[in-house]
Amino acid sequence: MDWASLDWEVLDNLREKFLSGSAAEGPYWHTITDLECYDFTFGERIGWKWDAVLSELKLHGWTPPRAATVLDWGCGSGVAGRRVVDFIGPADNPRLLLHDHSNLALDFAEHRGRAAYPHLLVDRASTRFLRGTEPIDVLVISHVLNELNEIARAELAELLTRAQTVLWVEPGTHEVSRLLGTWREKLKPRFRAIAPCPHQGACGIFAAGNERHWCHFFATPPHGVQADSGWVRFGQRAGIDLRSLPYSFLVLDARAALSTTPPLEQSPAEQPARPTEASQVARLLGEPRHYKGYVKMFACAPDGVADLMLQKREAPQIFKALKRADGPLIYRWTRQADRVVAVTLYFGQPPMTESTDAVPPAA
Numbered sequence: 049m050d051w052a053s054l055d056w057e058v059l060d061n062l063r064e065k066f067l068s069g070s071a072a073e074g075p076y077w078h079t080i081t082d083l084e085c086y087d088f089t090f091g092e093r094i095g096w097k098w099d100a101v102l103s104e105l106k107l108h109g110w111t112p113p114r115a116a117t118v119l120d121w122g123c124g125s126g127v128a129g130r131r132v133v134d135f136i137g138p139a140d141n142p143r144l145l146l147h148d149h150s151n152l153a154l155d156f157a158e159h160r161g162r163a164a165y166p167h168l169l170v171d172r173a174s175t176r177f178l179r180g181t182e183p184i185d186v187l188v189i190s191h192v193l194n195e196l197n198e199i200a201r202a203e204l205a206e207l208l209t210r211a212q213t214v215l216w217v218e219p220g221t222h223e224v225s226r227l228l229g230t231w232r233e234k235l236k237p238r239f240r241a242i243a244p245c246p247h248q249g250a251c252g253i254f255a256a257g258n259e260r261h262w263c264h265f266f267a268t269p270p271h272g273v274q275a276d277s278g279w280v281r282f283g284q285r286a287g288i289d290l291r292s293l294p295y296s297f298l299v300l301d302a303r304a305a306l307s308t309t310p311p312l313e314q315s316p317a318e319q320p321a322r323p324t325e326a327s328q329v330a331r332l333l334g335e336p337r338h339y340k341g342y343v344k345m346f347a348c349a350p351d352g353v354a355d356l357m358l359q360k361r362e363a364p365q366i367f368k369a370l371k372r373a374d375g376p377l378i379y380r381w382t383r384q385a386d387r388v389v390a391v392t393l394y395f396g397q398p399p400m401t402e403s404t405d406a407v408p409p410a411a
Contacts, residue, residue: 049088051278056285058085063286066090075150083156087125089282093269094191097217097295098131100267101243104376105135105299107395110242112213113303116142116185119173121192121207123148126157128190130164132215136186138168145173149200178207187211193224208235213301220264220294228296229253229263239300245348246329246378252353261346261353263333267293268374329394332377336370343370345388358388366391 058081065076077083116136120129123146136142144165146157154172161170187207196204208214214235218224229251232241241248244263253263273279274290283290330349337344342359360367370377378394 049084051281054088054278055081055085058082059089059282059286062086062090075152077150077152077156080152080156083125083153087127087156087160089286091125091127093288093293094217095127095131096269096293097267097297098128098190100265100293100295100375101215101217101297101299102131102135104243107376108242110299110301112136113185114140116140117145117183118142118186118188119145119147119184119207120157120188120190121147121173121204122189122195123157124150124153124190126153126160128188128215128217129157130161132186132188133161133165133168138165141168142186143169143171145171145177147173147178178203181210184211185213187214187216189214189216191218193218193227205234209238211300212303214239214298216298216300218296220262220266220296222260222262225262225264225296226253228298232298232300235300239302242299242301244297244299244331244376246331247348247350249350252348255352258353261333262296263348264294264296265333265376266335267295269293327380327382327390329378329380332379336373336377338371343367345370354386356383356386356388358391362389363391366393 062076062082062085077086112132112135118129118132118136120126120132123129126146129144129146133142133144144161146154146161148154148157158170158172184207187210189204192200192204216228216231218228232245233251233254236248236250244265245251251263252258253261269290279290282288328349328351330347333346333348333353341361342357344355344357346353346355358367358370366379376395380392380394381388382390
């Protein structure tokens with residue numbers, strides 16, 4: 049598949065199904081061409097979101113189980129499962145199982161998976177496996193929440209009881225992101241949140257007064273996409289801003305030996321000393337809003353979510369970096385009311401630290 053052979057009418061029809069909500073009514077793949085066109089365009093954009101999530105997991109030092117059984121549930125064209133297998137690497141000999149309510153999607157995803165990994169086991173998940181009790185090392189879920197009926201939600205809930213780790217990526221819309229948050233709250237007793245959460249407590253988004261907010265982030269498209277004539281045409285025809293890749297996600301780990309998969313409060317890169325009471329790890333949600341001399345940031349931290357301000361004169365380097373931010377916006381900072389007064393980059397060697405406050409941030 050390339051831009052010359054792409055069937056634009058197929059993409060128009062798929063886009064209409066996604067926008068109208070009719071995609072939730074049942075399988076919407078009618079030919080292999082549908083899946084080829086989707087995988088080349090919409091699917092590739094989903095792959096870029098997965099790239100952002102998996103790159104962040106590398107920063108955290110998180111690793112999935114070895115010799116993992118990966119179940120790509122609701123696989124569609126299989127782009128998510130393939131990205132995860134690439135992340136795990138062939139040396140760990142993962143097994144990729146696929147499941148979808150469309151047999152045509154399974155045909156495509158299975159073919160693409162076997163072509164990409166000729167030395168790995170790529171197969172459809174059997175009914176016996178799906179209804180059994182065998183542990184699922186890595187459960188991959190991608191862009192399914194707005195298509196699930198009651199039966200499918202029950203099936204997913206049952207699979208989550210068997211999962212050791214969960215990698216879940218969804219669109220970055222208000223509705224879907226908050227829905228994903230409700231699943232996090234249900235799963236919290238069994239799993240530790242590896243990302244994006246900077247804490248293990250209740251989700252601050254659901255606190256009273258935060259109804260208009262949601263947990264979402266933006267992935268960076270590959271270099272050159274905005275200058276590519278094919279992608280430019282696709283963006284114009286689909287009504288998509290090529291610069292914007294909003295997504296929400298959840299990475300959960302139920303393994304007992306969590307010392308090798310530290311929570312966000314303990315940076316594997318910097319190994320900070322025990323923070324002072326006023327210092328905490330926080331993550332920016334959405335995008336920072338820039339004004340003359342200061343930036344406003346809606347952030348999630350152990351003490352909840354809040355709209356905070358960082359003045360340029362207090363942290364000029366970080367203020368500048370926020371204008372061209374790439375990657376997860378995670379910081380260790382000290383705040384006074386709604387003002388950030390000391391900032392340390394959570395990731396990065398060496399860490400960038402700036403402060404005008406008397407209380408220094410944790411090293």
